[in-house]
Amino acid sequence: MLTKRIIPCLDVRARKVTKGVRFQNNIDLGDPVEMAVAYSEGGCDELVFYDITASAEEREIDIDMVREVAKAVHIPFAVGGGIKNIEDMRKVLLAGAEKVSVNSLAVQNPNIIAEGAKLFGSQCIVLGMDPVKVEKSSKFPSGYEITIQGFRTRTGLDALQWAKRAEQSGAGEIVVNSVDADGTQQGFEINLTRLIAENVGIPVVASGGGGTCQHLIDVFTKGKADAAIIASMIHTKMFTIKQIKDKLIDAGIPIRRKW
C-alpha cells in the first residue's frame, strides 16, 4: 500500500537551518546537510529545503549545498524558495534534487510550471501555495486567497482555482501551506487541504501548523493529504520521526516502517 509521507522542512539561510513563526524570530538550528542526514536516518520519507541562499545578502541559490545534500542523502528532496527561472530549476535538479517547488514565481509567471514540466517532467515540478482564509465570495469560492512573497502580498487568486490551474499546467504535486496555521503548532488547515485533495488528481502535501501526532493523524484522515510537512515538532526535539511514525501506525495510517 502506498504510504503517507512525513516531510521535514528545513528553512536555510547562509547554510544554517532556521525556524521562526511567520518568518519572524528566526533562530539557528544547525547545519543543513547534517540535519538532512539525521532526519533521513531517523526515518523521514522526503525532505524539503526552502530559501536556500548562499548568504543573507546574495539571493543566489546555494547549488553547492544542494549537491552536498544529494551526495549525503538518498531519499527524495525538494528545493524551493529561491527559484527564479528555468535555469535555476535545471541547476537544482542537475545538482541532485528530486523536485523543485515554485510559489511566488508561479503567480508572477504561470508559464513556468508548464515549461518546467515539459523540460524536466511533471514529477519534479511542485506548486507551493500560501493561502489565507477569506470570506467566501464569487471571487473566492473556496474561501481562501493565495498570498505571495512570504504572505505579504495578496494575489486575488482563489486557492482551489489556482490549484486546478497548476495541475492543468503540469504541476506534479501541490503543497498547501496555510498562512493562518504556519508556525502555530495548532494543527493543519484541514478544510482547505481536503478541498484541494478531493478536487485535483495529483498528490497534495499539507504544510503549516503541525504540532502533535494527532494533528498529523487528522490531516491524513480528515484532510485526505498524501503527505505532510513538519518542522517545529521535530526541530525542537519534542518528537523523533520514529515516535511520530509509531503513533500514526497505531492509528492505522499507512506509514513506511523500514529504513
Add this chain to the structure above:
Amino acid sequence: MITIIDYKAGNLTSVQLAFEYIGCEVKITDKAQEILQAEKIVFPGVGAAKSAMDNLKKLKIIDTIQKVIANGVPFLGICIGMQVLFESSEEDGGTKCLGILAGSVKKFKTSDKLCKIPQMGWNTVKIVKPHPVFTGIEDQSEFYFVHSFYPAPSKKEIIIGQTEYADAVFASAAGKGNLAAVQFHPERSGRIGLKLLENFSKWDGIC
C-alpha cells in the same frame, strides 16, 4: 565499474551519486562502443516511454543494448528503463518497445479520486522469488515510486517482486538471467535502495 546509459531520459545525478556513495566507480555514456565494453550496466530513466524509445533510436544503441544483454553482462533497468524492456507500452497511444521481456506496460486505472496518478511515494515490495539483487532485503520493504504506468509481464516466472496500487498488483521487480529490472527508484530509496544497488554492483549476472 558501473556504466550508466545516458539516453536523455531524465536526470542521472541521483543514480550516479548513489553508486558513488557505495564506493563504485561510475561511467556515464551514450556511446555504443563504451556500452559494449561495460562490466555492469544501469539503464535508468524517468519520463515517457515514447521519448525514451525515440532517443534510443536516435543514438543508434538499440542493437547494442540487445547485444550486451544477450552477452550476459549484468544489467539493471530502473523505472522507464524497466518499462522499455517490454514489448510495448500503452503510453502515448501505444509505443513499441525493446521486446526483451515478454509483456506490456499498462496505465493505472482507478475510480477513486483520492487515489492519485502518478503513484508518488513509498510502497511495499512483496518478494515473490529470491534474487541476488534482493539479498539481505526484507520482504515487504518499502521503496520510492513515481510512475503512471506499470509493467505487466506475460510470463509469471520473471516476477521477483510485486506491489499494489490503484487497480493493479504489478511486477515492481523482474529478472531474467543477467537482466534485472525495478519499477521503483533504488537510488531514492534510502539505505534499503542502496543495499539493492550494492547487491547489483557485486552480482555476476548469474541467478
